[in-house]
Amino acid sequence: MTDHQIKDQAARDAAASVADYEHGWSSDIETDFAPKGLTEDTVRFISGKKNEPEWMLDWRLKAFRMWQTMEAPDWAKLNVPPIDYQDAYYYAAPKPKKTLASLDEVDPEILKVYQKLGIPIEEQKVLAGVEGARRVAVDAVFDSVSVATTFRAELEKAGVIFRPISEAIKEYPELVKKWLGKIVPMHDNYFATLNCAVFSDGTFVYIPEGVRCPMELSTYFRINAENTGQFERTLIIADKGSYVSYLEGCTAPMRDENQLHAAVVELVALDDAEIKYSTVQNWYPGNAEGLGGIYNFVTKRALCQGARSKVSWTQVETGSAITWKYPSCVLNGENSVGEFYSVAVTNNFQQADTGTKMIHNGKGSRSTIVSKGISAGHSNNTYRGLVRVAPQAEGVRNFTQCDSLLLGSVSGAHTVPYIEVRNPSAQIEHEATTSKISDDQLFYAMQRGLAQEEAVALIVNGFAKEVLQQLPMEFAVEAQKLLGISLEGSVG
Amino acid sequence: MLQINNLHATVADKPILKGLSLQINAGEIHAIMGPNGAGKSTLTYTLGGRPGYEVTDGSVSFDGQDLLALAPHERAAAGLFLGFQYPVEIPGVSNVQFLREALNSQRKVRGEEPLSGGEFLKIARAQADAMGMDMEMLKRPVNVGFSGGEKKRNEMVQMGILDPVLAILDETDSGLDIDALRVVGDGINRIMRKPDKAVLLITHYQRLLDYVKPDFVHVLAGGRIVRTGGPELALELEEDGYKEMAA
Ligand SMILES: Nc1ncnc2c1ncn2[C@@H]1O[C@H](COP(=O)(O)OP(=O)(O)OP(=O)(O)O)[C@@H](O)[C@H]1O
Ligand SMILES: [Mg+2]
Numbered sequence: 001m002t003d004h005q006i007k008d009q010a011a012r013d014a015a016a017s018v019a020d021y022e023h024g025w026s027s028d029i030e031t032d033f034a035p036k037g038l039t040e041d042t043v044r045f046i047s048g049k050k051n052e053p054e055w056m057l058d059w060r061l062k063a064f065r066m067w068q069t070m071e072a073p074d075w076a077k078l079n080v081p082p083i084d085y086q087d088a089y090y091y092a093a094p095k096p097k098k099t100l101a102s103l104d105e106v107d108p109e110i111l112k113v114y115q116k117l118g119i120p121i122e123e124q125k126v127l128a129g130v131e132g133a134r135r136v137a138v139d140a141v142f143d144s145v146s147v148a149t150t151f152r153a154e155l156e157k158a159g160v161i162f163r164p165i166s167e168a169i170k171e172y173p174e175l176v177k178k179w180l181g182k183i184v185p186m187h188d189n190y191f192a193t194l195n196c197a198v199f200s201d202g203t204f205v206y207i208p209e210g211v212r213c214p215m216e217l218s219t220y221f222r223i224n225a226e227n228t229g230q231f232e233r234t235l236i237i238a239d240k241g242s243y244v245s246y247l248e249g250c251t252a253p254m255r256d257e258n259q260l261h262a263a264v265v266e267l268v269a270l271d272d273a274e275i276k277y278s279t280v281q282n283w284y285p286g287n288a289e290g291l292g293g294i295y296n297f298v299t300k301r302a303l304c305q306g307a308r309s310k311v312s313w314t315q316v317e318t319g320s321a322i323t324w325k326y327p328s329c330v331l332n333g334e335n336s337v338g339e340f341y342s343v344a345v346t347n348n349f350q351q352a353d354t355g356t357k358m359i360h361n362g363k364g365s366r367s368t369i370v371s372k373g374i375s376a377g378h379s380n381n382t383y384r385g386l387v388r389v390a391p392q393a394e395g396v397r398n399f400t401q402c403d404s405l406l407l408g409s410v411s412g413a414h415t416v417p418y419i420e421v422r423n424p425s426a427q428i429e430h431e432a433t434t435s436k437i438s439d440d441q442l443f444y445a446m447q448r449g450l451a452q453e454e455a456v457a458l459i460v461n462g463f464a465k466e467v468l469q470q471l472p473m474e475f476a477v478e479a480q481k482l483l484g485i486s487l488e489g490s491v492g
Numbered sequence: 493m494l495q496i497n498n499l500h501a502t503v504a505d506k507p508i509l510k511g512l513s514l515q516i517n518a519g520e521i522h523a524i525m526g527p528n529g530a531g532k533s534t535l536t537y538t539l540g541g542r543p544g545y546e547v548t549d550g551s552v553s554f555d556g557q558d559l560l561a562l563a564p565h566e567r568a569a570a571g572l573f574l575g576f577q578y579p580v581e582i583p584g585v586s587n588v589q590f591l592r593e594a595l596n597s598q599r600k601v602r603g604e605e606p607l608s609g610g611e612f613l614k615i616a617r618a619q620a621d622a623m624g625m626d627m628e629m630l631k632r633p634v635n636v637g638f639s640g641g642e643k644k645r646n647e648m649v650q651m652g653i654l655d656p657v658l659a660i661l662d663e664t665d666s667g668l669d670i671d672a673l674r675v676v677g678d679g680i681n682r683i684m685r686k687p688d689k690a691v692l693l694i695t696h697y698q699r700l701l702d703y704v705k706p707d708f709v710h711v712l713a714g715g716r717i718v719r720t721g722g723p724e725l726a727l728e729l730e731e732d733g734y735k736e737m738a739a
Contacts, residue, residue, distance in 0.1 A: 439543065441582055443537075444576065444579070445590070446565045446568070447542075449565050449597045449654070450594055458582075459585065
C-alpha cells in the first residue's frame with residue numbers, strides 16, 4: 001500500500017462513517033467529521049466543534065463570504081490542476097487518521113527514509129501513525145510526559161504563553177483579537193481567506209516584554225507534535241525586547257490524508273524584539289512519475305513593528321508536489337531587520353514557486369535574502385522576490401543573493417526579482433548565479449571514496465551551507481541528510 | 493600490484509589509449525613521460541573509473557581484483573589514489589569535512605569502523621604539518637581560492653590522510669615553486685615509499701625525479717608505452733625530447 005493509498009483509504013473510511021448518519025454533523029450525534037464540501041454550515045460546524053466565542057464565528061463567516069467572491073490566483077510558474085473545493089473535507093478531529101497495527105504496514109519507501117535519517121524506531125512509529133505508539137514513543141525516547149511537563153512549567157515560569165490557538169482564542173481573547181488577521185489581512189489572498197474561514201488549529205505564542213524564551217520552541221514542539229491538519233494557523237507575538245526561536249515541521253515525511261494545505265503564519269515583533277522562525281518541510285512530494293503529493297499554499301508574514309525589531313525566516317523545503325510560499329517581512333520599525341534564508345529542493349515532477357517580500361517602510365531598515373534553489377529530474381524551481389522601499393524610508397539597505405543549482409538537463413530554475421524603490425537613498429544589491437554540479441566535482445569526490453549519491457549530497461550541502469548554518473544545530477544535521485535523500489537517483 | 497594488459501579506451505568515441513600494457517609491483521616507483529595529448533591523463537582517469545572514459549578492450553587487475561569491474565569509490569576504497577592534474581574546487585565544503593567523509597566512506601566499504609571527529613583531526617593535523625600546510629587552510633572549502641601550487645600541495649595532504657596503496661600522480665609537480673617541489677617530493681617518499689605500496693608519477697620534467705627516484709621510466713606516446721628504461725631515460729629525454737620516438 002502506498003502512502004497515497006493509505007490517505008485515500010482514510011478519507012473513504014471517513015466518508016463512510018459520515019454517510020452512516022443522516023444528519024452527520026448537525027446536532028446531537030457526536031461525529032468527528034464535517035460533511036464533504038464547503039458551505040456556511042461547514043464553517044459553523046468547525047467553530048461549534050471548537051466552542052468558539054461569537055466574535056470568532058463572525059470573523060470566520062465574514063471570511064467565508066469574502067472567499068466566495070474571490071478567484072484562485074493565476075499560477076505564474078506553476079501548473080496546478082484545478083482543485084474541487086466541494087470534494088474535500090474541512091474538519092476532522094485530530095484522531096481519526098487510520099492507525100496501523102505495526103510498522104510492517106507502513107510504505108517501505110517511507111521506512112527507508114526514516115532509517116536513513118536515523119530516527120529511532122519508537123519515533124518512527126509515532127510519525128507513521130502506528131497504533132498506541134505515541135505513549136510508548138514518548139516514554140522510550142523522551143523520558144515520558146514528565147519532560148513535556150517540565151518544559152511547560154519552565155515556559156510558564158518565564159511567562160511565555162505557548163498554546164494551541166483554539167485555546168488561546170478562549171483564554172487570551174484580547175491578545176488574539178489584537179493581532180489575528182492584522183499581519184495577514186483576511187482579504188490578503190485566496191488561500192489566506194480560505195484559511196480564515198476554516199482553520200482547524202495551530203499554535204499561539206506570546207513572549208512577554210524583556211523575556212528571552214528559555215528554550216527552542218522546537219524541542220517542545222517536536223515531542224508534542226499533533227497533526228494540526230491542513231488549515232493551520234499560527235500567531236507569534238514577541239513583546240518589547242523579547243526573543244524566541246521557533247521551529248516548525250519535521251524532517252521525516254509524515255503521513256497525511258490531506259492533499260491541500262493552506263496555512264497562515266503571522267508574526268509580530270515589537271521594539272527590540274527578535275523572532276527566529278525555522279521551517280523544515282518534507283511533505284509527501286508525489287511519486288517519481290508525479291502522481292499524488294501535497295499542494296502547499298502557505299501565507300507567512302512578519303510584522304517588524306517596533307524599532308530595531310528583527311525577524312529571520314529560515315526554510316528548508318524538500319517536500320510537497322507543489323509549493324507556493326513567500327515568507328515576508330513588513331519592516332515598519334526604524335532600523336528593523338528582516339532576513340530570509342531558503343533552500344528549496346525539487347526533484348522528479350515537483351514544482352516550487354517560493355521567495356520572499358521585504359517591504360521597507362521604516363527608516364534605516366535592512367534586509368538580507370539568501371535563496372538557494374536546487375532542481376533535479378523534471379522539476380521546476382522558481383525564486384520570486386519583492387524588495388519595496390517606501391518614499392519615507394530613508395537609508396534602507398537590502399542584499400539579495402539567489403543561487404540556482406541544476407542537476408540533470410531537464411529541470412528548470414527561474415529567478416524573478418521585483419524591485420520597487422521610491423526613496424533614492426536606498427542601497428539595493430542583487431546577485432544571482434546558476435550552476436550545475438560538474439562532472440569534474442562528482443568524479444573528484446568519488447575518487448576520494450564517496451559513492452555517487454554521497455558525492456551529490458556533499459556538493460549540494462556545500463551549495464546550501466549559508467542557509468543550513470542558520471538552522472538550530474540539531475535540525476541542521478537532519479536537514480543535511482534530508483537534502484541528500486531528496487535528491488537520490490537524480491544523477492547518473 | 494597493478495597489471496595493465498592491452499588497454500584500449502575511448503573518450504567521446506575517440507580512441508585515445510591503443511593497446512597500453514604496464515606492470516607495477518609493490519615497492520616500485522614508476523614514472524611516465526610523454527608529449528602533450530599522448531593520453532597520460534586519459535590513462536589516469538580510465539584507471540580511476542571516470543564516467544565517459546570507456547574501456548573497449550584489455551584488462552586491468554589491481555591486487556588480484558578486476559579493477560575495471562569496480563565503481564570509482566570502490567577503487568578508492570581498494571587503495572587507489574589519483575593526484576589530479578587540475579584539482580577541483582567544491583564550494584561550501586571544507587577540506588576537513590570532505591576528507592573525513594571520504595575516509596569514512598572508504599572505511600565503510602572496507603568493513604572498518606568510522607573515525608570520530610577527534611581521531612580524524614589528529615591524522616589531518618599531522619599530515620597538514622608534514623606538508624607545511626596551515627590547519628586553517630584545511631578548514632577552507634576544498635581548493636576554493638587556493639593558488640595552483642597550494643592545490644597541488646593539498647593533493648598531497650589528501651594522499652597522506654587517505655593513505656593509499658597505489659598513487660597515480662598526474663603532473664603533481666607542475667606549477668610548484670622550487671621549495672614546494674622539494675616538500676612534495678619528500679611527501680611522496682614519506683607516504684608512499686614502502687614495500688607494500690607503489691607510485692606511478694606522470695611528469696614532464698626530470699626535476700621531480702631528482703627527489704623521487706623512479707625504478708622505471710616509461711614513455712607514453714600515441715596511446716601506448718613506446719619505451720621503458722631506468723632513471724637515465726628521463727635524463728636522455730630531457731636532452732633530446734620525444735622526436736626520436738615513434739608515435
Ligand atoms: N572529452 C574529450 N573529448 C575529446 N577529446 C578528448 C577529451 N578528453 C581528452 N581528449 C583528447 O585525448 C587526448 C589525450 O588527452 P590527455 O589529457 O590524456 O593527454 P595528456 O597526455 O595528459 O596531455 P598533457 O601532457 O597535455 O596533460 C588529447 O588529444 C585530447 O584532446
Ligand atoms: Mg595530462
